[in-house]
Amino acid sequence: PLFYYLNKEKYKDFKRLKYLDSYVLNNLKLPKIENIYIDEYKDLFSRKFVLLYARSGLWEFSINKSKRNISLDTLNELIKYIGKTHNIFLIGDSYKIYKFNYDYVYTIKSFKTDKLNLPLIYKKAESVIGSPSGATNFPSLLFNKPTLYLSDIPIHHILSTYSFEKDWKKYIY
Secondary structure (H helix, E strand, O other), X not given: OHHHHXXXXXXOOOXXXXXXXXXXXXXXXXXXXXXXXXXXXXXXXXXXXEEEEOOOOOOOOOOOOOOOOOOHHHHHHHHHHHOOOOEEEEOOOHHHOOOOOOOOEEXXXXXXXXXXOHHHHHHXXXXXXXXXXXXXXHHHXXXXXXXXXXXXXXXXXXXXXXXXXXXXXXXXX
C-alpha cells in the first residue's frame, strides 16, 4: 500500500481473509488432510524437515529491491546450515532461484506426480523459515507452525500480515 500511495497509483484490490479474531479461528473449517502419501515422499519424510521460502522479487507483484528479498548467497548459506540436521522443502517460487544440488532439498519439481499433497507436506513440516510473505504466512498460520522470518523490516509489518487481535502484544516473544 505504501508503494502505491507514494507513487500516486491506485491501490490494487486484492482479496483478503477476514480479520482473524478468536471467532474466525475457532470456526475455521479445513478439509481433512489425508495421511496417505506416495512412496515419492519417503525421502523428504526420512528425517525432520522445514519449509523454506526465499523471496526473490521475481514475482510480478514483487519489488526487486524489497527488504524482504533473500539473496542467492544467503539462500545457499541457509540451506547448508539447515541441511546439517533437517531436510528442506522449498515453498512458493523459491524453486525458480534454487541453483544448487543438495540431496536434502526438495521442491515441487522433485516429485513426478501432478497431484502433490502440499497440505500433507505443510502439516508434517517442523517449522517455516524465510521471507515474510504469503508463502510463509500461509503454512505458519493455517498449520500453526513455528516461524522464523529473515528480513530487514519493522516488526509491525509482520503483525499486520497476521491480522492479530487487539491484544496481540501478549502473544509476541
